[in-house]
Amino acid sequence: MERNRYRIIFLGPPGAGKGTQAERLAEDLKVKKISTGDILREAVAKGTELGQRAKSYMERGELVPDEIILGIIEEAINDEEGFILDGFPRNINQAKALDEMLSSKGLNITHVIFLDVPDEEIIKRIAYRRVCLKCGAVYNLIFNPPKEDEICNNCGSKLVQREDDREEVVRKRLEVYRGSTEALIRIYEERGVLRRINGLGDREEVFRRIREAL
Ligand code: ADP
Numbered sequence: 001m002e003r004n005r006y007r008i009i010f011l012g013p014p015g016a017g018k019g020t021q022a023e024r025l026a027e028d029l030k031v032k033k034i035s036t037g038d039i040l041r042e043a044v045a046k047g048t049e050l051g052q053r054a055k056s057y058m059e060r061g062e063l064v065p066d067e068i069i070l071g072i073i074e075e076a077i078n079d080e081e082g083f084i085l086d087g088f089p090r091n092i093n094q095a096k097a098l099d100e101m102l103s104s105k106g107l108n109i110t111h112v113i114f115l116d117v118p119d120e121e122i123i124k125r126i127a128y129r130r131v132c133l134k135c136g137a138v139y140n141l142i143f144n145p146p147k148e149d150e151i152c153n154n155c156g157s158k159l160v161q162r163e164d165d166r167e168e169v170v171r172k173r174l175e176v177y178r179g180s181t182e183a184l185i186r187i188y189e190e191r192g193v194l195r196r197i198n199g200l201g202d203r204e205e206v207f208r209r210i211r212e213a214l
């Protein structure tokens, strides 16, 4: 079987729109989206062993230990299929482990989409983010409201605010982003795979920019 040619990373601060755009792009390119945040939240909701190990870190806005995350990625990546990674890698160690995992199969990352969004906008997007815990849909009370107040369009469940979208935890997550994740921009830039995308503007416009950058 021919290998899908897209192996993409979405990089950017919390709330930049990675999940929103990664979902769209995955549909468009017919590759699978692997979101470590979604996988972890589902595990926490179900109370699995993974969820129990990850929960306290997530509540504090800290990174879940690398060995846990790498286990998830090893399981999720299928080298034949192509993929979009949303929320991974988040530090240099994770990026190195990913490189090793791929190069042992003769593969590489083809594009890194860096969604560039200034802090004031991030704060707004996160403050009004609401999610469906049942089907994973993501809304925004201002920019992308559900049809019916606080109810999921897809499945009718009540929308909630993520625990870690509270202001104190958001501040911590931004700090972690600056301290651990931002360094990846340079690494991928030097490798020539980084695409810096202006993340401001409506979702359609941002999607168009991403499409053009591929
Ligand atoms: P991330 O995965 O990077 O944390 P999300 O995709 O969850 O980001 O988006 C964060 C919030 O901002 C959500 O409420 C989402 O609906 C909203 N959002 C996403 N893209 C845009 C956009 N282009 N303009 C305004 N709001 C957006």
Ligand code: ADP
Residues within 6 Å of the ligand: 013, 014, 015, 019, 036, 037, 038, 040, 057, 058, 059, 061, 062, 063, 064, 065, 069, 086, 087, 088, 089, 090, 094, 164, 173
């Ligand atoms: P956002 O969409 O706001 O960028 P995520 O949904 O990607 O946030 O992540 C939520 C939380 O899950 C993080 O604060 C962290 O605790 C954990 N997490 C997700 N991905 C990773 C990762 N690659 N490494 C470590 N922790 C992670």
Ligand code: ZN
Residues within 6 Å of the ligand: 132, 133, 134, 135, 136, 137, 152, 153, 154, 155, 156, 157
């Ligand atoms: Zn739903």
